[in-house]
Amino acid sequence: MKQKVEDLDWKNLGFVYRDLPYRYEAKYKDGEWQEGKLIENSTLVLSEGAEILHYGQEIFEGLKAYRREDGKINLFRPDENAHRFALSAERLAMPPFPEDRFVEAVKQVVLANKEYVPPYDSGATLYLRPFMIGTSNVLGVQAANEYTFRIFAVPVGAYIKGLNPADYIVSEYDRAAYAGTGQAKTSGNYASSLLPSVEAHKNGFADCLYLDPREHKYVDEFGGANFYGITQEGQFVTPKSKSILISITKRSLLELAKKQGLNPVERQITLEEAFIMKEAGAMGTAAVISPVGSITYEGKKHVIYSETETGPVTTKLYNELVDIQYGKQEGPEGWVQTID
Numbered sequence: 001m002k003q004k005v006e007d008l009d010w011k012n013l014g015f016v017y018r019d020l021p022y023r024y025e026a027k028y029k030d031g032e033w034q035e036g037k038l039i040e041n042s043t044l045v046l047s048e049g050a051e052i053l054h055y056g057q058e059i060f061e062g063l064k065a066y067r068r069e070d071g072k073i074n075l076f077r078p079d080e081n082a083h084r085f086a087l088s089a090e091r092l093a094m095p096p097f098p099e100d101r102f103v104e105a106v107k108q109v110v111l112a113n114k115e116y117v118p119p120y121d122s123g124a125t126l127y128l129r130p131f132m133i134g135t136s137n138v139l140g141v142q143a144a145n146e147y148t149f150r151i152f153a154v155p156v157g158a159y160i161k162g163l164n165p166a167d168y169i170v171s172e173y174d175r176a177a178y179a180g181t182g183q184a185k186t187s188g189n190y191a192s193s194l195l196p197s198v199e200a201h202k203n204g205f206a207d208c209l210y211l212d213p214r215e216h217k218y219v220d221e222f223g224g225a226n227f228y229g230i231t232q233e234g235q236f237v238t239p240k241s242k243s244i245l246i247s248i249t250k251r252s253l254l255e256l257a258k259k260q261g262l263n264p265v266e267r268q269i270t271l272e273e274a275f276i277m278k279e280a281g282a283m284g285t286a287a288v289i290s291p292v293g294s295i296t297y298e299g300k301k302h303v304i305y306s307e308t309e310t311g312p313v314t315t316k317l318y319n320e321l322v323d324i325q326y327g328k329q330e331g332p333e334g335w336v337q338t339i340d
């Protein structure tokens with residue numbers, strides 16, 4: 001059933017799928033991407049032999065449209081999502097979707113579902129989910145030769161609510177192998193994170209913190225967000241690792257942190273070092289910036305800044321990022337694209 005706009009409670013949207021009027025679809029066959037278009041049907045019809053059902057050729061992206069105070073709509077660095085999508089495609093042996101067409105299609109989906117972009121100041125946004133799957137029949141393990149690319153949109157509240165510190169547990173599982181698919185945004189990485197996150201939730205934690213899969217010594221990232229810490233010297237540090245997803249939020253915060261004099265650096269961070277950070281947080285499109293209240297490891301809880309309060313550095317970074325996204329403050333050149 002299609003979601004009616006009048007049935008939405010902007011302040012209590014949660015992070016759940018809703019069937020909006022329009023999505024974009026393009027298909028790849030005979031060695032090239034066909035022309036795409038907006039369609040109304042949210043259903044996908046697949047053969048039982050479709051590649052995606054057996055060998056997991058799927059990649060996705062996540063980005064948001066923000067309602068500005070003047071009623072117009074902002075996109076935050078959609079070209080970066082287009083580029084990462086092409087890199088993920090390459091790792092999964094899929095045909096890259098042209099980056100300019102990706103951004104154009106995102107805009108079409110936002111405009112077609114315009115009334116679903118939540119009002120300014122509701123704290124909610126329109127989340128866009130581009131994805132691609134292998135659809136042709138395979139039995140032997142091989143890449144598909146036909147693909148479907150889609151972008152759907154869903155109005156969402158904050159994924160992890162605002163600036164409330166959350167408790168994390170260091171996972172005994174790995175989410176991605178050292179030279180595996182950790183740098184690609186692909187469903188398989190999430191499939192392997194499901195059991196760890198179910199167990200974490202059962203024990204009262206918001207999510208898992210994963211260690212590097214080779215030595216289990218350095219901090220990698222959370223299930224769906226990158227890690228940063230503020231050292232005792234006040235430096236912004238975030239892990240450098242082959243098995244983490246390169247977050248666009250992280251790359252943006254590295255630039256903002258530089259402007260704020262936090263001398264940011266990407267380097268390996270041992271777990272012991274993470275325990276003694278002045279502040280720490282999770283960063284990603286869905287999480288925005290979410291402060292880390294504590295990290296539990298081998299039964300011992302390490303409180304970072306506070307379990308109830310958010311630190312000043314995190315608060316300042318959060319405010320600057322969100323102000324840029326909503327167009328309240330001018331960001332670096334090219335970060336925001338306004339549509340109306």
Ligand SMILES: *Cc1c(COP(=O)(O)O)cnc(C)c1O
Nearest residue numbers: 224225226245247248249284285
């Ligand atoms: C999407 C994602 C992130 C966050 O990336 P953004 O570009 O900031 O949204 C971080 N880690 C993982 C595993 C992800 O899938």
